[in-house]
Structures are given as C-alpha cells and as structure tokens.
Amino acid sequence: MSSQKKRDQLILHTALTAGRIMIENGSEIERVEDTMTRIARNAGAQTSQLFVMITGILMAINGEVGAQIEPVKRRTFDLEKIAVVNDLSRQFADRKINLRQFADRLDHLDSVSRYFPFWLQLLAAAMVSGPLEVVFRHNLPDFWITCVVGMLGWWVYYVLNKYIQIRFLSEFTSAAAIGLMAVVFVHWGLGNSVDDIIIGGVMPLVPGVPITNSVRDILAGNLVSGPARGVEALVSAAAIGFGIAMVLQFL
Amino acid sequence: MSILEFVIEVVGTYVATIAFGILINIPRRALNVGGWIGVLGYVLYRFTVLWGGGYVVGNLLGAVAIGVASLQAAKIKKMPMILFNIPAIVPLVPGGQAYQMIKNFALGQNSTAFVFLLQVVMISGAIAFGFLLSELVNRIQRRFWRHHKRL
Numbered sequence: 001m002s003s004q005k006k007r008d009q010l011i012l013h014t015a016l017t018a019g020r021i022m023i024e025n026g027s028e029i030e031r032v033e034d035t036m037t038r039i040a041r042n043a044g045a046q047t048s049q050l051f052v053m054i055t056g057i058l059m060a061i062n063g064e065v066g067a068q069i070e071p072v073k074r075r076t077f078d079l080e081k082i083a084v085v086n087d088l089s090r091q092f093a094d095r096k097i098n099l100r101q102f103a104d105r106l107d108h109l110d111s112v113s114r115y116f117p118f119w120l121q122l123l124a125a126a127m128v129s130g131p132l133e134v135v136f137r138h139n140l141p142d143f144w145i146t147c148v149v150g151m152l153g154w155w156v157y158y159v160l161n162k163y164i165q166i167r168f169l170s171e172f173t174s175a176a177a178i179g180l181m182a183v184v185f186v187h188w189g190l191g192n193s194v195d196d197i198i199i200g201g202v203m204p205l206v207p208g209v210p211i212t213n214s215v216r217d218i219l220a221g222n223l224v225s226g227p228a229r230g231v232e233a234l235v236s237a238a239a240i241g242f243g244i245a246m247v248l249q250f251l
Numbered sequence: 252m253s254i255l256e257f258v259i260e261v262v263g264t265y266v267a268t269i270a271f272g273i274l275i276n277i278p279r280r281a282l283n284v285g286g287w288i289g290v291l292g293y294v295l296y297r298f299t300v301l302w303g304g305g306y307v308v309g310n311l312l313g314a315v316a317i318g319v320a321s322l323q324a325a326k327i328k329k330m331p332m333i334l335f336n337i338p339a340i341v342p343l344v345p346g347g348q349a350y351q352m353i354k355n356f357a358l359g360q361n362s363t364a365f366v367f368l369l370q371v372v373m374i375s376g377a378i379a380f381g382f383l384l385s386e387l388v389n390r391i392q393r394r395f396w397r398h399h400k401r402l
C-alpha cells in the first residue's frame with residue numbers, strides 16, 4: 001500500500017470515529033459535519049464529501065481510497081466525550097498533536113467512559129428533584145421526600161438501563177416507580193402532595209438532550225435528523241407519562 | 252413574591268441546573284457557567300410572568316437569553332454550546348402542566364386535560380421559537396464580527 005493511501009485511510013478513520021463518537025453521545029448534526037470537515041482539511045485532504053445522519057455517517061475524501069460508512073448503533077448522553085473530541089480537534093488544528101496521536105486518543109476515548117461516580121449521580125438526581133419541586137410548586141415541606149423519591153427513581157432508571165438497555169422501557173418503569181413511591185409515601189404521612197412529589201421526582205428523566213438537539217438540527221436544515229430526535233424526545237415523554245398515568249389509574 | 256422566596260428560587264434553579272448537568276455528564280469546568288445561565292433564563296421568565304407578560308412570552312424571553320448567553324460562554328470557554336444550553340433549559344420545562352395533563356387524561360377529565368395540553372404545546376413552542384430567535388442574534392453577531400475583522 002502506498003503511503004499516500006495509508007494516510008488517506010487514516011484521515012477517513014479519524015474523521016469517521018470522531019463523528020461517530022459525537023453522534024453516539026448526543027451532539028447535534030451540524031457540529032459533527034463541521035468537526036469532520038475541519039479534521040479532513042487540517043489533515044491535508046483537498047476536498048471532502050460528507051453525509052451525516054443520526055443513524056450513520058458516509059464520508060469520502062479525494063485520493064486513492066473510496067468512500068466509507070460508519071454506522072451509529074447506540075445512543076447515550078455523555079456530553080463530556082463531545083467536549084473531549086472538540087478539544088482534540090482544536091489541538092490537531094493547532095498542530096499540537098499529529099494525526100496518528102489523534103486517532104489513538106479517539107480509539108482510547110471510545111473504550112473508556114468517565115462518568116461521574118454513581119453516588120454523585122444519585123445525589124445529583126436528588127438535587128434536580130427537590131429544588132425544582134420547590135421552584136415549580138413552592139411546597140417547602142415536601143422538599144426532602146421529593147429528593148428521596150427522585151433519587152430512588154434515578155436508581156431504578158440506572159439499573160434497568162444497564163440490564164435491559166432500552167431507554168424508553170427504563171423511563172416507563174422508573175416513572176411508574178416514582179408515582180408508586182409518591183402515593184405510598186403520602187399514604188404513610190411522609191409527604192403532603194402526591195402531585196408535587198411526582199412533578200419533582202420525574203425531572204431527572206426529562207429528555208433535555210433530544211429536545212434541544214431536535215430544535216437545533218431542524219433550524220440548521222437537517223430535516224431528517226431533527227424530527228428523528230424530536231420523535232425520540234416525544235417517545236421518552238410519552239413513556240414517562242404512561243408510567244405516571246398507570247399509577248394514577250389504580251388510585 | 253418575597254425576597255426569601257426569590258432567593259430560594261434562584262438557589263433551587265442553580266442547584267438543579269448543575270445537578271442535571273452531572274446526570275448527562277457535562278465536563279466539570281462547564282458546570283458552574285451552565286448553572287448561572289440557567290438562573291438567568293429562569294429569572295427572566297419569572298419576572299416576565301410577575302409583571303403580567305404571560306407564560307408564553309416569559310418562556311420565549313428565557314429561551315432567547317439562554318441561547319445568546321450559551322454562545323458567549325461557548326466562545327469564551329472554547330467548548331461546544333450544547334454543554335451550556337441543555338442543562339439551562341431544564342428549569343423552563345413545563346413539568347407541572349405536563350403532569351396535570353397526564354393526570355386529567357388518566358382520570359378521564361378530557362376537557363381539563365386539553366387545556367393543559369394546549370399550555371404544554373404553547374410553552375414548548377415558545378421555547379423552540381426562543382432558540383430560533385437566539386440563533387438569529389448569534390448569526391448577526393458572527394456576521395458583524397467577520398465584517399469587523401476584515402476592516
């Protein structure tokens with residue numbers, strides 16, 4: 001294989017991996033296109049053609065190698081990885097790292113996920129639920145119990161997400177658990193208002209990433225990926241709603 | 252609204268925004284700024300509602316402020332914009348209305364449920380439109396800067 005061909009392969013590999021990591025972890029499409037084009041240009045490719053969708057990327061550069069496809073199979077929310085890819089791309093543009101190092105770091109980034117520790121996530125879920133319950137409903141006495149319900153709800157969501165890996169199902173179950181807990185705790189006299197506790201408790205499950213990305217994608221003219229994200233957000237919201245509604249039906 | 256209530260709301264919004272950022276794994280050095288942008292959007296919304304501007308206009312202004320502030324933060328910190336505006340939008344989400352809608356549908360009170368459904372749709376639309384307007388501001392600013400640089 002000629003060295004030029006090897007170099008082109010590496011450029012394609014790097015750009016495609018960067019793009020895949022960004023879409024997998026919840027970036028909007030415009031940023032992916034921008035980053036991949038920059039990588040190709042900074043690596044010395046004269047032209048690059050891109051077709052980025054939410055389920056896969058197609059990329060070609062001028063030279064001896066053909067276009068390549070990279071499927072995007074899973075979707076999570078890990079915005080730190082997007083920031084890291086962004087940083088690496090900037091460093092590459094400033095010639096602080098070369099293409100080989102860039103590719104190695106991307107491959108490495110893919111295999112490790114540096115989430116916040118689980119106890120901190122539980123605490124964060126509690127700190128989303130309780131304060132927002134107070135902000136929305138002005139119901140201070142129910143602050144603590146909302147924190148507890150939100151935390152347990154996130155725990156259910158996290159565990160299910162790990163084992164069944166269908167996000168909508170985990171959201172549904174978790175919302176049902178939150179509703180059930182709210183009803184039971186109020187019945188036991190630990191809280192005053194079922195409504196307020198549920199409203200606070202489901203806030204950590206709000207699909208903030210798909211909502212925002214959907215709007216941004218549609219504005220940028222990605223009329224396939226934007227509505228797709230919108231459907232994702234809608235299904236999440238519906239799953240949460242059905243979970244709550246199921247509990248309320250049986251009251 | 253008393254001063255104490257206002258302080259509680261600001262603190263609650265700040266804490267909740269940062270905590271939501273932790274749940275979607277935002278880098279540590281973006282958390283603080285994201286929290287303050289969330290507070291900015293919420294305060295704007297709250298005061299618009301207090302002064303009789305209505306929910307829809309309040310959410311619209313809040314979303315515009317979040318969009319514009321996020322872009323400035325993204326420029327200063329050299330990080331993607333979505334790190335700042337995704338957590339910041341969480342306090343504006345119409346959670347209460349959505350819950351009332353679900354509850355009334357589940358209990359079979361459809362006419363009440365439709366009132367809340369309409370509110371949810373209008374508030375979500377206002378937030379989306381607010382983002383659109385903020386994008387307009389951002390594009391104008393970018394254009395102005397580019398023009399400025401060339402001179």
